[in-house]
Amino acid sequence: MKICCLGAGYVGGPTMAMIAYKCSDITVTVADINEARINAWNSDELPVFEPGLDDVVKAARGRNLFFTTDKVTAIKEADIIFVSVGTPTKTYGAGAGKAADLKYIELCARDIAEHSDRSKIVVEKSTLPVRTAQGLKTVLSANTREGIDFQVLSNPEFLAEGTAIEDLENPDRVLIGGEEETEAGRAAIETLAKVYEYWVPRENIITTNLWSSELSKLVANAFLAQRISSINSISALCERTGANVDQVAYAIGRDSRIGPKFLKASVGFGGSCFQKDILNLVYLCEYFGLPDVAAYWEQVIIMNDWQKSRFSQKIVTTLFNTVNGKRIAMLGFAFKKDTNDTRETAAMYVGRDLLDEQAVLAVHDPKVSREQIFKDLKESETDAEGNPNPLVDICDDPYEAAKGAHGLAVMTEWDSFKDLDYKKIYEGMYKPAFIFDGRNILDHEALREIGFEVFAIGGK
Numbered sequence: 001m002k003i004c005c006l007g008a009g010y011v012g013g014p015t016m017a018m019i020a021y022k023c024s025d026i027t028v029t030v031a032d033i034n035e036a037r038i039n040a041w042n043s044d045e046l047p048v049f050e051p052g053l054d055d056v057v058k059a060a061r062g063r064n065l066f067f068t069t070d071k072v073t074a075i076k077e078a079d080i081i082f083v084s085v086g087t088p089t090k091t092y093g094a095g096a097g098k099a100a101d102l103k104y105i106e107l108c109a110r111d112i113a114e115h116s117d118r119s120k121i122v123v124e125k126s127t128l129p130v131r132t133a134q135g136l137k138t139v140l141s142a143n144t145r146e147g148i149d150f151q152v153l154s155n156p157e158f159l160a161e162g163t164a165i166e167d168l169e170n171p172d173r174v175l176i177g178g179e180e181e182t183e184a185g186r187a188a189i190e191t192l193a194k195v196y197e198y199w200v201p202r203e204n205i206i207t208t209n210l211w212s213s214e215l216s217k218l219v220a221n222a223f224l225a226q227r228i229s230s231i232n233s234i235s236a237l238c239e240r241t242g243a244n245v246d247q248v249a250y251a252i253g254r255d256s257r258i259g260p261k262f263l264k265a266s267v268g269f270g271g272s273c274f275q276k277d278i279l280n281l282v283y284l285c286e287y288f289g290l291p292d293v294a295a296y297w298e299q300v301i302i303m304n305d306w307q308k309s310r311f312s313q314k315i316v317t318t319l320f321n322t323v324n325g326k327r328i329a330m331l332g333f334a335f336k337k338d339t340n341d342t343r344e345t346a347a348m349y350v351g352r353d354l355l356d357e358q359a360v361l362a363v364h365d366p367k368v369s370r371e372q373i374f375k376d377l378k379e380s381e382t383d384a385e386g387n388p389n390p391l392v393d394i395c396d397d398p399y400e401a402a403k404g405a406h407g408l409a410v411m412t413e414w415d416s417f418k419d420l421d422y423k424k425i426y427e428g429m430y431k432p433a434f435i436f437d438g439r440n441i442l443d444h445e446a447l448r449e450i451g452f453e454v455f456a457i458g459g460k
């Protein structure tokens, strides 16, 4: 069997690497139009940082895992074609700011139709609005030769960044949606299920109709993000009342009906998925004439935006209502630990707010590149004469970032931040020295003993 995947991004790369790693008799080819990305997948410096990914790629690459820019050959040879291209929020026309932009998906469908000379299974791996498969099938069948049949399946990906390999190796479930009502549809579902069965127990492979599968992906993300916005809303109430949000989260999470996960209060959720997918859900509800349902889910985003801006305002008001010219150390820039991804990271929004207030930002992140940080902050590294940007200082070392700072903000929950020498950090900072723990990961009592003024999300 031959599998191809269009899109070698955060999902396509690791997912296909895992399939190749687990199924040594299946040839897996990942094709992308971005040559630099493909070159990186073929090098020692993979374009995605994920714990364990290097080993999986090294074990399979060149054996039965290939990365290429030649999508035509990859499509031609494949029995199953995964589509794993981006589905960002639309920035233009109808639905701008909410709906998913499906242009990359449609281009893939047209490529698949043009270059296929036999029937194939096409798998939606990207996260898509419910009923996209309908459009996909229409484009495929309108552009293909007679006698060729495409079975479209929905197989959303539930991996989280930072734990991608663990999640792929041991998924809670694999979801496959297809045309359950036809024999060909059921056969296609079975063919894909057999691939996953190489390593996933059959009882963890769920099969549904197409629309349930497409919708379940959006709903899973909406429910997860809703839990974070819910606990973040309570963090504000904790700060006013003397309750401690981590204690509240623990107490409610012990109820097995609520459960302990995704109740960590924070400076706000980030990442490429939650906001985009909830906006997509909101758009769908509006489109299908359900404004009350749309408003309900939109509140998850509104609360998240509020949490981010509340954090920047807290820094400004605490630092005596001005951060003009003051150095603020930001520890962490990635949207969560163990990833170099900064898409929608809370750090970017807080950083921009502080720059608007004319603070000097000293940013340290163990994995994010300086170019990326400048780009996300919408700042340039140098001015026209080549002088370094006086407002943004990217530091390889957290101690250097904190040196001469008035305040230090923990933006990402990197484990290494817990073990820093805070006494040394304190000595290098202006007094009073403020710490704003946007992730509630530090030992606040110990910090207060050193002399820090500590602000923690949710009043710890």
Ligand SMILES: NC(=O)c1ccc[n+]([C@@H]2O[C@H](COP(=O)([O-])OP(=O)(O)OC[C@H]3O[C@@H](n4cnc5c(N)ncnc54)[C@H](O)[C@@H]3O)[C@@H](O)[C@H]2O)c1
Residues within 6 Å of the ligand: 006, 007, 008, 009, 010, 011, 012, 031, 032, 033, 034, 037, 071, 084, 085, 086, 087, 104, 107, 108, 125, 126, 127, 128, 157, 158, 159, 160, 161, 272, 273
């Ligand atoms: N990032 C995640 O953790 C995650 C998890 C689950 C689901 N998803 C979903 O998976 C999809 C992909 O996300 P991602 O994070 O991997 O995106 P990404 O931007 O990292 O990767 C997409 C890749 O597709 C390539 N591409 C675009 N058009 C192409 C074409 N016609 N042919 C071949 N390649 C093409 C791009 O060059 C890019 O490298 C999205 O729908 C996303 O919502 C993402």
Ligand SMILES: O=c1ccn([C@@H]2O[C@H](COP(=O)(O)OP(=O)(O)O[C@H]3O[C@H](CO)[C@@H](O)[C@H](O)[C@H]3O)[C@@H](O)[C@H]2O)c(=O)[nH]1
Residues within 6 Å of the ligand: 127, 157, 158, 159, 160, 161, 162, 221, 224, 228, 261, 262, 263, 264, 265, 266, 267, 268, 269, 270, 271, 272, 273, 274, 335, 336, 337
């Ligand atoms: O209790 C929590 C849990 C997470 N977060 C934040 O929420 C964001 C998202 O975290 P996480 O969900 O772990 O990472 P993602 O890689 O965005 O994964 C989500 O989005 C993916 C893309 O759709 C899905 O596949 C995953 O199942 C879903 O967890 C990050 O900023 C986290 O710091 C919190 O603030 N508190």
